[in-house]
Amino acid sequence: MQHLVLISAVASNGVIGTQNTLPWRLPEDLAFFKKNTVGHPIVMGRATYESIGRPLPGRCNIVVTRNAQWWPGELAETIPCVEAAHFQFQPQVKTSVVICTSIEEALSVAKRINEASPEGKDIFVIGGSQIYEALLPHADALILTHIHHEFVGDAYFPHWSKSDFKEVWRENHGATEERPWSFSFVRYERQAHT
Numbered sequence: 001m002q003h004l005v006l007i008s009a010v011a012s013n014g015v016i017g018t019q020n021t022l023p024w025r026l027p028e029d030l031a032f033f034k035k036n037t038v039g040h041p042i043v044m045g046r047a048t049y050e051s052i053g054r055p056l057p058g059r060c061n062i063v064v065t066r067n068a069q070w071w072p073g074e075l076a077e078t079i080p081c082v083e084a085a086h087f088q089f090q091p092q093v094k095t096s097v098v099i100c101t102s103i104e105e106a107l108s109v110a111k112r113i114n115e116a117s118p119e120g121k122d123i124f125v126i127g128g129s130q131i132y133e134a135l136l137p138h139a140d141a142l143i144l145t146h147i148h149h150e151f152v153g154d155a156y157f158p159h160w161s162k163s164d165f166k167e168v169w170r171e172n173h174g175a176t177e178e179r180p181w182s183f184s185f186v187r188y189e190r191q192a193h194t
C-alpha cells in the first residue's frame, strides 16, 4: 500500500519559510530529509522548487504549477525534464523533473512511479505552504521536525488536528552553543476513527 507523507520543518509558531527560503540553518534536518526522501517521488509547489533552485538528486522531482509554460531553470539542463502528459517511468533514471498543472496529476505521476518501482512505497510531499494545505486531508503520515523556537516568516504549515494523528516515533535534539534552540524529529500516523 502506498503512503502519502508530508515532510516539513516547522517552528513553534507554525512558520516554515520566509521570503521563499528557510528561516533557519539546520544541517541535521537537511540530512534527515535526504535520508527519508531519497529513492521516493517528491511532490512540491513551483515556489519551493525555485527556492531549492535545482532538482534534488536521487528523486523524481514532481513540480506543481498552474503555468503550463513553466520550465525548470538552467541547473536542471542535464536532468531529464518532462511534462506529466509525456511522463514514462524509466527505472534507470534516478533524478528527474516532472511538471504537473494540477495536484491530482502530480499524485497520479507519483503513484505510477511507486507502482513501477520495487523500492518506493512512500510519496513525499515536501512543501510549501500551499501544497501542504492541499494535501494534508489525504496524508497518511506526517514527518515533522519541530523546531522549539519562534521564527519570523511568511509561510506557515497548515493547521492540523492532533486527534487525527498518533505520534509513533520521536527523536529529541538539545540546543548547542551555536544553535540556542532544540528540535525534535517526530513521525505521526493517521488514526482510524472508530
Ligand SMILES: NC(=O)c1ccc[n+]([C@@H]2O[C@H](COP(=O)([O-])OP(=O)(O)OC[C@H]3O[C@@H](n4cnc5c(N)ncnc54)[C@H](OP(=O)(O)O)[C@@H]3O)[C@@H](O)[C@H]2O)c1
Pocket: 007, 008, 009, 010, 015, 016, 017, 018, 019, 020, 021, 022, 044, 045, 046, 047, 048, 049, 051, 064, 065, 066, 067, 070, 100, 101, 102, 103, 126, 127, 128, 129, 130, 131, 132, 134, 155
Ligand atoms: N520548512 C520546510 O520544511 C519547508 C518546506 C518547503 C517549503 N518551505 C518554504 O515554503 C515557502 C513556499 O511556500 P508557498 O506556499 O509560498 O509555495 P509552494 O506551495 O511551494 O508553491 C506554490 C505554487 O504552487 C503552484 N500551485 C499551488 N496550488 C496549485 C494547484 N492546485 N494546481 C497547480 N499548481 C498549484 C502555484 O504555482 P504557479 O504560481 O507557478 O502557478 C503556486 O504559486 C518558502 O518560504 C519555502 O522556503 C519550507
